[in-house]
Amino acid sequence: MITIYDTLTRGLQEVPVDGNSVNIYCCGPTVYRDAHVGNIRTFLLADLIVRTLKLQGRQVKFIQNITDVGHMSEDFQGQDKLLQQAQVEKRDPFEIARKYEEKFHQDLAKVNILPADSYPRASETIDLMLQTIAQLISSGHAYATDLGSVYFDARSVESYGAISGNKLDALKPGHRYEYNDESDKRFHADWALWKSAGSRTEMVWDSPWGKGFPGWHIECTAMSLDLLDKRIDLHVGGIDLRFPHHENERAQSNSIIGEEAVKLWVHGEHLLFEGRKMSKSSGNVVLVQHLMERGLDPLALRLSLLENRYRSQMDLTWAGLEAANSTLKRWRINMAAWGENENRLVDLEILNAIERDLDTPRVLLRLRALEKDLSVPNEVKRATFLYADSVLGLDLHRKIDVQPLNSAQIELLQLRAQARQDKNWSESDRLRDLLSDLGVAINDGPDGQSWSWI
Numbered sequence: 001m002i003t004i005y006d007t008l009t010r011g012l013q014e015v016p017v018d019g020n021s022v023n024i025y026c027c028g029p030t031v032y033r034d035a036h037v038g039n040i041r042t043f044l045l046a047d048l049i050v051r052t053l054k055l056q057g058r059q060v061k062f063i064q065n066i067t068d069v070g071h072m073s074e075d076f077q078g079q080d081k082l083l084q085q086a087q088v089e090k091r092d093p094f095e096i097a098r099k100y101e102e103k104f105h106q107d108l109a110k111v112n113i114l115p116a117d118s119y120p121r122a123s124e125t126i127d128l129m130l131q132t133i134a135q136l137i138s139s140g141h142a143y144a145t146d147l148g149s150v151y152f153d154a155r156s157v158e159s160y161g162a163i164s165g166n167k168l169d170a171l172k173p174g175h176r177y178e179y180n181d182e183s184d185k186r187f188h189a190d191w192a193l194w195k196s197a198g199s200r201t202e203m204v205w206d207s208p209w210g211k212g213f214p215g216w217h218i219e220c221t222a223m224s225l226d227l228l229d230k231r232i233d234l235h236v237g238g239i240d241l242r243f244p245h246h247e248n249e250r251a252q253s254n255s256i257i258g259e260e261a262v263k264l265w266v267h268g269e270h271l272l273f274e275g276r277k278m279s280k281s282s283g284n285v286v287l288v289q290h291l292m293e294r295g296l297d298p299l300a301l302r303l304s305l306l307e308n309r310y311r312s313q314m315d316l317t318w319a320g321l322e323a324a325n326s327t328l329k330r331w332r333i334n335m336a337a338w339g340e341n342e343n344r345l346v347d348l349e350i351l352n353a354i355e356r357d358l359d360t361p362r363v364l365l366r367l368r369a370l371e372k373d374l375s376v377p378n379e380v381k382r383a384t385f386l387y388a389d390s391v392l393g394l395d396l397h398r399k400i401d402v403q404p405l406n407s408a409q410i411e412l413l414q415l416r417a418q419a420r421q422d423k424n425w426s427e428s429d430r431l432r433d434l435l436s437d438l439g440v441a442i443n444d445g446p447d448g449q450s451w452s453w454i
């Protein structure tokens, strides 16, 4: 059984399983720009859950949406992010959407994130959203206005605020939500499900309430309920989506099905880069492509992210990425030296760590200990690393173009690791010289010793 922290109940919960299957929904990208490494951290969280469930032999249905309409920018103009970028690039908004959607898929593949079962686009799910909105109106949870918009009535859901702690009586008028021209709504915390087109001419559709476009939150309700057959076992997203996105989504979805629609809400903490929030204005938005331009393996990003628990804020640095890159290289060299067997060996310490709230740092600690342990046969090391890699997804079996060590050299390396562990520095120096005579250079780092050919 896997347990994961649930934002709604604020505690660890068992991942619900129906028969043998688990339904997962993860909020996808708004495709008006490249995904940065912070976004990748959140997408990796969903991948980690999917891989862990598959390791247990579960059937997983995994849906991730593509937001290509209706996500308004937070600045005072409150314009659609896609339309804004279309103006900047002087291109059609749908062209922008397809361009960044394609790049999103390429980035995910580079960091070994397994593809979802489907990636529904908001712009192609308009009919479903219209049906969902109509249902909310007829059940009294939403209302249309004379200006041609439809709003969700926040006060119609008693438990509103349960995810984020933002209760309605504490939400003051004047707080900025997604739009700034909503004089027609009845209550300041209501939000638009359908927005009248007004003067907007692009990315607008006909509806029973007039021409317009959907709000951002209704997209995830409509898609998740429809594509997962009204059973969302796990809902994943970054911590910033708790409010208002997920709070509003929960209100909508629960109002449609009359019960708690999502069984477990999982939120990943944010990623900082070199101590700062990643933002265009501070010029520190880092992309997978930037890592590759520095000669780093994109999977070094994956390893760096896995070094931290998903629930704590993390500061990524270039130095950390370089170190992860070296570790990856060392592990792949070791794996080649440990044989060619493709067997996987279940390791209970690894399994328990990953099953208890996705404790990847502990999995990695276990691998590091195993690597250094002289009493463990090489084929056991290899089989355990391969087992862990089915969740870690680091391609540890990948052959790298380095001549492997022979068995005498491997033994000397192991003896030296032991000497260092015993703080027998003279012996460790003697072994270093011996290895050097055999053409093997040793570097001592925080992760232990690594080697290269002289």
Ligand code: AMP
Residues within 6 Å of the ligand: 027, 028, 029, 030, 031, 037, 038, 039, 040, 041, 042, 236, 237, 238, 239, 240, 241, 268, 269, 270, 271, 272, 278
């Ligand atoms: P967006 O494309 O902006 O809609 O964001 C896609 C996903 O990335 C959402 O789940 C966000 O919560 C998440 N996200 C945004 N910034 C970060 C960050 N710095 N660290 C981790 N996740 C993030």
Ligand code: ZN
Residues within 6 Å of the ligand: 026, 027, 028, 220, 245
């Ligand atoms: Zn969403």
